[in-house]
Amino acid sequence: MTFPVVGMVGGGQLARMTHEAGIPLGIRFKLLSDTPQDSAAQVVNEVVIGDYRDLDTLREFARGCDVITFDHEHVPTEHLKALEADGIPVRPGPDALVHAQDKGVMRARLDAIGVPCPRHRIVRDPADVAAFAQEGDGFPVVLKTVRGGYDGKGVWVVDSVEEAAEPFRAGVPVLAEEKVDFVRELAANVVRSPHGQAVAYPVVESQQVKGVCDTVIAPAPGLDEDLALHAEEMALSIAKELGVVGHLAVELFQTRDGRVLVNELAMRPHNSGHWTMDGAITSQFANHVRAVLDLPLGDPRPRAKWTVMANVLGGDYPDMYSAYLHCMARDPQLKIHMYGKDVKPGRKVGHVNTYGDDLDDVLERARHAAGYLRGTITE
Amino acid sequence: MTFPVVGMVGGGQLARMTHEAGIPLGIRFKLLSDTPQDSAAQVVNEVVIGDYRDLDTLREFARGCDVITFDHEHVPTEHLKALEADGIPVRPGPDALVHAQDKGVMRARLDAIGVPCPRHRIVRDPADVAAFAQEGDGFPVVLKTVRGGYDGKGVWVVDSVEEAAEPFRAGVPVLAEEKVDFVRELAANVVRSPHGQAVAYPVVESQQVKGVCDTVIAPAPGLDEDLALHAEEMALSIAKELGVVGHLAVELFQTRDGRVLVNELAMRPHNSGHWTMDGAITSQFANHVRAVLDLPLGDPRPRAKWTVMANVLGGDYPDMYSAYLHCMARDPQLKIHMYGKDVKPGRKVGHVNTYGDDLDDVLERARHAAGYLRGTITE
Structure with a gap:
């Protein structure tokens, strides 16, 4: 073979x-x-x-x-x-991947292809941050090092010119962005192959706690169909214009006035796509492999009306195995995904997926399991 | 952890x-x-x-x-x-496993606990086979070596006393069984844990070609509900009486007169349960692991109205990769499972699963993919 x-x-x-x-x-x-x-x-x-x-x-x-x-x-x-x-x-190649490595390059490129982003500018020093604030609605302003950030690290929300000093200490270029007045965060996930075939997963709602993804709901509840289609098309267009091969996650802000703005890009399987392992016909991981091998892509459609993913974060108690038994016994339909990582407080050590027809029930089951495994729920 | x-x-x-x-x-x-x-x-x-x-x-x-x-x-x-x-x-322990290793021990035990089997007897020589035939409806008679057979190997259907010599040449005890007048083969798959929790998958139809499993349909189409329940209860009862831990496959004959008789037992994940990987909430493999660890078992119910598994056998052409591309392109919902084995004619090298609401469509898709990969279908 x-x-x-x-x-x-x-x-x-x-x-x-x-x-x-x-x-x-x-x-x-x-x-x-x-x-x-x-x-x-x-x-x-x-x-x-x-x-x-x-x-x-x-x-x-x-x-x-x-x-x-x-x-x-x-x-x-x-x-x-x-x-x-x-x-x-x-795959993805270096010319595509740089847009997921460097937020300055990413913003410049998205501007050039007409993709809506938060107002932004590379800033040189705190005074420049103050000027950026004044050009818009003033503070707060979001500051990000252009390289090296993840899960809320390398990101600051500053309320004054005094607070703006910290991000410059690393000596890495800093990007200033307006603090978007968003109603929620969404993610549009697509997969593209070298010969240009592409598939779009349904747009999901991503709920963050302290800058870390906590819960993902697929599809995003109550999302206007036109806006969902617009977000999927935007993600497909970014994948094409940037020459992405494999999975592309486009993290979005849904604004109060009904637009979507691009927050971040990731060119690999992504936390906002973990629900696909149990909730879609083809998972993001299977489609990523198929894409990088230039195999025909699999069907990205959901298998259930609602799928919820909840991250399992480490808690204070290092042994999750007894909690794990409890969760399996309580919910025989629960899909647990453990990563084999040592438990440290706040560290992502696994996730759970639940699915079904009743969103309240599906959400409760996922949140209960994640909370019980972490130790924040004890019954 | x-x-x-x-x-x-x-x-x-x-x-x-x-x-x-x-x-x-x-x-x-x-x-x-x-x-x-x-x-x-x-x-x-x-x-x-x-x-x-x-x-x-x-x-x-x-x-x-x-x-x-x-x-x-x-x-x-x-x-x-x-x-x-x-x-x-x-797990399963030796006292349980011997019933899947030795067909003589298995038949004796199933007789003792009142599970219906084909008429059978350990036979000593061809003359004894002739006597066994005469006690029933005559030839043909099925002869099996009590140990070491699989996928049709170690099994003979003999039409005369002359043909009955071959099975005795290996020097292994031989079991004679009536050739059952069955309408189809079924399998009742259950999983049991050391503390006695057990789950039953829906009874499936298993279609054999030349003694090798070819297609499995879940659930078995048109199966009378009472008979399905009876088969599930029989499998659960066998698991309990024999002290099985892990997955137990009970291969059954459905007779023309509406009974089920036990053909074979397997105490491990089984070909008749491969459909569960994409068709059930919890796969046989996940439940086997959960059982041997005495973890609470997962929900065995189906996720789709119909799931079909078709085995991919090796054909004459050793490279399946280009056929593989074709199958993925033709059916983006197809679930392919390749085993990484070298292709040899007739060897099981993978299987495909399809699922959906329309059995004819689901069957056609599975058979087409399996046939295309083998090379018996070329368009």
Whole structure:
């Protein structure tokens, strides 16, 4: 058989779940992981332990792979270009991926292709932040380092010029954005293949707690059909214009005046798409693998009227196994996804999916399980 | 975290799919495989290469496992008893498993607990076969070696005393059975945990071609509700009486006069349960893992009105990858499960699942994909 080898850089839970999705596809899956204890490294057969920032390590890893893809966006662009020059397909490629690595590049490109974003500008210093505030409705202003942020890290909401000093200390360029008056956050997830086939998942509502995704509801309840279609088309258009291959998550603000503005882009399977593992005909992970191999994509439509994903965060108690038994006994329909990670307070260690016809029931079951596993619910 | 380690003996596709189901459960999965090329050995992180017939190998493998379970029924009973004496939970245990290893023991036990079987008797030689035939409706008679058969191997349908010589050549005891006048074959699949919780999947129709499972339809079309319930209760009762832990497949004949008779038992995930991977709320593999760990079992109910599984057998052309692309493009809802095995004519190398509301459509899609992959359909 000539079934191909997919190499994935990064040993986190996204790689773990991509491997899981790759098993039925019959592909061989190779992993480059920081340590043998990483989430994906525990479950993959072919694991190379090494540093993705080292080009020689990447080159050695890429040997024998038919395509390289990613669990995260941190591989340096020049290394990806070197792999491409070696003849290894890198998907998404460096010219696309830079838009998920650098928020300044992303904003400039979205402006150029006419995609609506929050008002924004690269700022040089606190005085420049004050000027940016004055050009709009004043403070608060959102400041973001253009590179290296995730899950609320590298993001500040500042109320004054005094508070604006902190983000500049790292010496990384800083992007200022208006604080959008949004009613909720949405995500439009699409998958695109090298030959240009693309599929769109239904637009979901993403609820954040302290900058970390907490709950995702698929599809977004009560979302106007035209606005949903507009968001899906926007995500498909971004994928095409930026040359994305694989899964693209477009995180959106739904504004009080009925528009959607792009918040962030991620070019890999994404937390807002975890519901697809149990809630869609084809999961985001399976479609990501199919896309990077240029296989025909699978049907992205939902299997249930409502699917809810709730993240399981670490709590104060390190052993989740007894809580786990309780949750399984309480709800035999619950779909639990554990990542094999040590429990640390606030760390994402798993997620649960629930689905059904009654949104209140589906939400309650997901939230109860996630809260019980974390230890914030005890009955 | 104190998530447990499941050790599985045997590197075939059942272990591969059990590992896949174990990943979201967060358990560690250890494999004892004959070779590194075996289906499961390609995708599992912790693989021990060794011979399951060697007790020292089994003991070394079992060290650090919280439970031992099986991809096949071939581990010698005395080795399993030795592991149990070492304090390793073996699930299913040797006293249960012997009923899936030895058809003579199985028939005697089912007789004792009043489960209806085809008329049967252990026979000593061809003359004894002739006597057995005369006691009933004459030839044909089915002869089976009591140990070692699978997928039609070790089974003969003989029309005369002359033909009855062959099965005795291996020197293994031979079981004679009446050739049942059945209208179709069914399977009743159940899962049972050590503390006695049990779940029953809907009874399915299993269509065989040349002694090998070809297509499974879930649920069995047009099956009388009372008969379905009777079959489920029979399977649950067998699981309880025999002390089965894990998945039990009860293969059944549905007779022309409206009864069900037990054909075979398998105490592991089974081909007749592959449809559950995409068609049930909880798959047989996930429930097998939950059972052997004594975790609460998951909901076995179907997610679609009809689910069809079709086995992909090897054909004359060794490279399935281009056929694979065609099938994905033709049917974006198709669920393909490839086992990573080299293609040999007639060898099970994968299966496909389809589901939906219209049985004719669901059947056509599954059969087309399986036939196209094998090469018997070319358009």
